[in-house]
Amino acid sequence: MTLAKTVPLLCFIALAGCATFGSQNGPGSYLYVTNEGSNDLVIIDTQRYRPIKTLPVGAMPGGVALTRDGQRLYVANFTNTVTVVDTAANQVIDTIEVGNGATGLVLTPDDRFLYVTNRSSNTVSLVDRSSGRAVKTIPVGLGPNWIDVTPDGRFVYVSNGSSSEVVVIETETSSVIQRIKVGEMPTGITVSPDGRTVWVADYPRGVTIIDTVSRAIARTVTVDSFPAGLTFSPDGRFVYVTNVSTDNISVIDAGDYRVVKSIPVGKTPVEIKISRDGRYAYVLNEGSSDLSVIALPSGHLIRTVKVGVRPSGLAIRSSGE
Numbered sequence: 001m002t003l004a005k006t007v008p009l010l011c012f013i014a015l016a017g018c019a020t021f022g023s024q025n026g027p028g029s030y031l032y033v034t035n036e037g038s039n040d041l042v043i044i045d046t047q048r049y050r051p052i053k054t055l056p057v058g059a060m061p062g063g064v065a066l067t068r069d070g071q072r073l074y075v076a077n078f079t080n081t082v083t084v085v086d087t088a089a090n091q092v093i094d095t096i097e098v099g100n101g102a103t104g105l106v107l108t109p110d111d112r113f114l115y116v117t118n119r120s121s122n123t124v125s126l127v128d129r130s131s132g133r134a135v136k137t138i139p140v141g142l143g144p145n146w147i148d149v150t151p152d153g154r155f156v157y158v159s160n161g162s163s164s165e166v167v168v169i170e171t172e173t174s175s176v177i178q179r180i181k182v183g184e185m186p187t188g189i190t191v192s193p194d195g196r197t198v199w200v201a202d203y204p205r206g207v208t209i210i211d212t213v214s215r216a217i218a219r220t221v222t223v224d225s226f227p228a229g230l231t232f233s234p235d236g237r238f239v240y241v242t243n244v245s246t247d248n249i250s251v252i253d254a255g256d257y258r259v260v261k262s263i264p265v266g267k268t269p270v271e272i273k274i275s276r277d278g279r280y281a282y283v284l285n286e287g288s289s290d291l292s293v294i295a296l297p298s299g300h301l302i303r304t305v306k307v308g309v310r311p312s313g314l315a316i317r318s319s320g321e
Contacts, residue, residue: 029275030087031282032073032315033291034061035308041075041083042307043090049293049305053090057083063104063146064313067111073315076102076116082127087317098125098134104146108171109153115169117144117158124158126174136174140167146188150212151195157210159186159200166200168215178215182208188229192254193236201227207241207252221257223250229271233296234278242269242283249283251299263299265292271314284311 031044034057041055041064058077065074066087073085078101084094099118102125106115114127117140124144126136143162149155149171156169159182166186168178183202191198197218198210203226211218225245232239232254239252247269251261266285273282274296281294289311293303 029316029318031291032064032066032085032087032313032317033284033307033311034064034075034313035289035310036060036062036078036312037289037309040308041073041085044291044305044307049303051307054308055085055090055092057085057092058095062102062312063117064315065105065107065114066315066317067107068109069111070317073317074105074107074114075313076105078102078119080118082114082116084132094132096127096132096134098127099123099137103144106147106149106156108149109151113171115147115149115156117147119143119145119161124156124169138169138174138176140169140176141165141179145186148189148191148198150191151193155212157189157191157198159189161185161187166198166210180210180215180217182210182217183220187227188241190230190232190239193232193234199230199232199239201230201241203227207239209257219257221252221259223252223259224248224262229269229284231272231274233274234276240272240274240281242272244268244270247285247287249281249294249299261299263294265294265301266290266304270312273314273316275316276318282314282316284314286310286312 029046033042043053058081060078063076075083082096086093098116099121101120103119104117116125124138125134128135141160141163145159145161147158158167166180170177185203186200188201200208207221209219224243227241229242241250249263265283266288268287270286271284283292291305
């Protein structure tokens with residue numbers, strides 16, 4: 001995610017539109033950070049918290065998605081492409097043409113297909129990984145940003161930032177089956193680990209919770225100003241939300257929907273991921289061009305790592321993958 005593409009400022013969220021990835025272990029893992037301002041991907045070794053390689057990718061890179069085996073990383077570039085990275089060799093191996101304004105992306109649980117939001121063309125591209133090409137374009141509505149898939153792979157949820165709705169795509173038919181009105185400008189979106197709820201960050205201060213059975217709004221939670229990225233803890237007990245305008249993270253108890261903690265981070269936090277063991281939170285701060293490493297559950301800052309210019313997307317891979 002980034003502020004650079006904001007016209008107006010509220011639209012910056014589109015750049016980080018990211019999928020939800022399986023969280024990885026903290027020590028002995030690698031962080032992959034896209035930087036919209038420098039058009040590159042920085043790879044960070046978490047044992048030493050230092051960059052080990054920087055790869056040029058497409059222009060204005062945003063969301064990232066990692067295969068379950070960790071061997072391939074996909075990067076959405078706002079200028080209509082997806083970059084494919086071989087993580088063993090740390091090399092770019094392919095470029096896939098998609099729609100205008102590629103922003104967020106998510107892999108299906110079986111890793112066969114990749115769904116990519118195209119903010120400028122108001123579509124989602126369906127990419128067949130076996131051919132490495134887009135095989136279908138799905139009209140979804142205005143300003144699709146972030147995207148996630150249910151654990152069973154049957155449904156994909158897309159936040160449309162410019163039409164105040166969440167769209168449901170049935171993967172069997174690759175078609176939109178429902179539209180759910182939410183807050184003023186939905187940004188980040190994540191499906192709960194049990195698949196029962198979808199949590200949506202809504203400008204200016206809300207998180208909307210959707211029941212996946214009824215597809216109705218079950219509840220809203222008030223957080224701090226301009227919620228953007230959000231993710232679950234591995235055990236599903238907590239949801240972590242970045243607040244762009246207040247430079248902090250809201251921690252929500254997913255059982256009783258209470259904000260139980262606020263954690264200060266860097267300037268303009270836009271994305272967050274949690275390690276597989278639940279011991280660390282990694283937060284991308286677009287305004288300060290760095291990454292905050294937070295110890296959990298204490299919420300203490302243990303490291304700040306400089307990355308590229310205007311960091312946007314984040315993925316984690318364990319060294320054993």
